[in-house]
Amino acid sequence: MSTLAIRDLHVTVETDQGTKEILRGVDLTINTGEIHAIMGPNGSGKSTLAYTISGHPKYTVTQGSITLDGEDVLSMTVDERARAGLFLAMQYPVEIPGVTNTNFLRTAKTAIDGEAPSIRTWTKDVKTAMSNLKMDSSFAARNVNEGFSGGEKKRNEILQLELLKPKFAVLDETDSGLDIDALKIVSEGVNRAHDNTNLGVLLITHYTRILRYIKPQFVHVFVAGRVAEEGGPELAEQLEEEGYVRFVDESESDT
Ligand code: ADP
Ligand code: MG
Ligand code: MG
Numbered sequence: 001m002s003t004l005a006i007r008d009l010h011v012t013v014e015t016d017q018g019t020k021e022i023l024r025g026v027d028l029t030i031n032t033g034e035i036h037a038i039m040g041p042n043g044s045g046k047s048t049l050a051y052t053i054s055g056h057p058k059y060t061v062t063q064g065s066i067t068l069d070g071e072d073v074l075s076m077t078v079d080e081r082a083r084a085g086l087f088l089a090m091q092y093p094v095e096i097p098g099v100t101n102t103n104f105l106r107t108a109k110t111a112i113d114g115e116a117p118s119i120r121t122w123t124k125d126v127k128t129a130m131s132n133l134k135m136d137s138s139f140a141a142r143n144v145n146e147g148f149s150g151g152e153k154k155r156n157e158i159l160q161l162e163l164l165k166p167k168f169a170v171l172d173e174t175d176s177g178l179d180i181d182a183l184k185i186v187s188e189g190v191n192r193a194h195d196n197t198n199l200g201v202l203l204i205t206h207y208t209r210i211l212r213y214i215k216p217q218f219v220h221v222f223v224a225g226r227v228a229e230e231g232g233p234e235l236a237e238q239l240e241e242e243g244y245v246r247f248v249d250e251s252e253s254d255t
Contacts, residue, residue: 001031001032001033002031002032002068002069002085002167002168002200003029003030003031003032003067003068003069004029004030004031004053004066004067004068004073004086004167004168004200004202005028005029005065005066005067005068006026006027006028006029006049006053006064006065006066007027007064007065007066007067008025008026008027008063008064008065009023009025009026009027009049009052009061009063009064009065009066010023010024010025010061010062010063010064011023011045011048011049011052011059011060011061011062012059012060012062013048013058013059013060014058014060021062021225022045022048022059022225023045023048023049023052023225023226024045024224024225024226025063025064025225025226026049026064026225026226026227027226027227028202028220028227030168030200030202030218031200032167032168032198032199032200033194033198033199033200034200034201034217034218035194035200035201035203035214035215035216035217035218036200036201036202036203036216036217036218036219036220037203037204037205037211037216037218037219037220037236038202038203038204038205038220038222038227039204039205039206039208039219039220039221039222039236039239040206040221040222040223040228040244040247041206041223041244041247041248042206044222044223044224044225045222045224045225045226046172046173046204046206046222047091047172047173047204048225049204049222050088050090050091050170050172050202050204051088052066053066053073053081053086053088053170053202054078054081054086054088054170055076055077055078055081056078061074068084068085068086068167068168071084073086079111082108082111082112082164082166083111083112083114084167085166085167085168086166086167086168086170087160087161087164087166087168087169087170088169088170088172089154089157089158089160089161089169089170089171089172089174090157090172091172091173091176093145093148093153093154093156093157094144094145095143095144095145095146095147095148096143096144096145096146097143097146098143099143099144100140100141100142100143100144101139101140101141101142101143101144101156101159102126102140102141104144105126105159105160105163105164106122108160108164109122109163109164112164112166125163126140126163129159129162129163130159132162132188132189132192133155133158133159133162133185133186133189134155134185135152135155135156135159139152139156144156150176150177150178151177151178151179151182154174154177154178154182154186155182155185155186155189157171157174158174158186158189158190158193159189161189161190161193161199162189162192162193165193165197165199166199167199167200168199168200168201168202169190169193169199169200169201169202170202170204171190171201171202171203171204172204173204173205173206174186174190174203174205174210175205175207175209175210176206176207183209183210183213184213187210187213187214188213190203190214191213191214201214201216203216208236208237208239208240211233211236215233216233216236217232217233218230218231218232219231219232219233219235219236219239221235221239221244221247223244223247223248224248228247229247
């Protein structure tokens with residue numbers, strides 16, 4: 001078992017108005033094989049948390065730690081984090097003009113494993129993963145995310161997840177912009193990765209919709225840059241009925 005531990009994490013960004021603290025003491029522990037949902041209103045810092053875990057240079061950690069089995073993640077480069085087993089599926093996946101999906105996946109797989117995958121098994125694995133995600137085979141030869149629809153980009157993120165086999169995946173609003181069929185397909189991909197490779201999942205979402213298909217054991221309500229409440233699946237059901245009003249009001253009254 002591996003453990004990703006976030007302790008008292010404080011993160012700032014530089015804005016036109018100066019330095020702004022966005023994460024204000026996040027504590028979170030996730031083990032491989034566990035599914036955690038982070039739910040919270042817009043602007044609460046969910047994407048900031050995802051980017052900070054993956055090492056985006058825009059975000060400065062001013063206090064606290066992120067460790068993976070005791071190793072300091074914050075001192076690792078983005079590449080080292082990927083090799084250590086961290087994967088981020090972004091809210092807005094980037095296009096990579098001039099690089100085909102096939103080449104990108106093979107290069108990433110080689111970099112992460114430290115050796116090139118054998119061609120025969122790799123070709124088969126890519127085909128199987130694409131067909132599981134109901135992706136047309138033409139997507140293999142297309143440039144990464146270039147001209148993909150929102151839903152196609154999200155599927156492509158899960159394709160990477162299934163092939164790269166990380167220990168932990170941070171999925172940032174993987175449900176947004178998906179129609180119901182795509183949502184099911186993407187969710188099945190995440191569940192496969194969880195069942196087959198004991199993946200630890202940090203599922204960031206604004207809506208409870210995706211939680212009908214991916215079942216978290218732990219739910220964390222994220223408000224104003226920190227975890228405001230934690231519970232089991234029942235907490236998500238409560239949010240579905242009540243929204244975030246209660247938490248937002250509380251966070252305003254204590255500042
Ligand atoms: P969420 O994903 O929960 O909607 P974000 O992490 O995207 O929230 O943003 C949290 C807050 O931090 C927002 O008020 C957002 O405008 C601000 N923020 C995030 N990144 C930046 C940035 N690079 N520059 C300025 N403000 C930012
Ligand atoms: Mg603190
Ligand atoms: Mg976001």
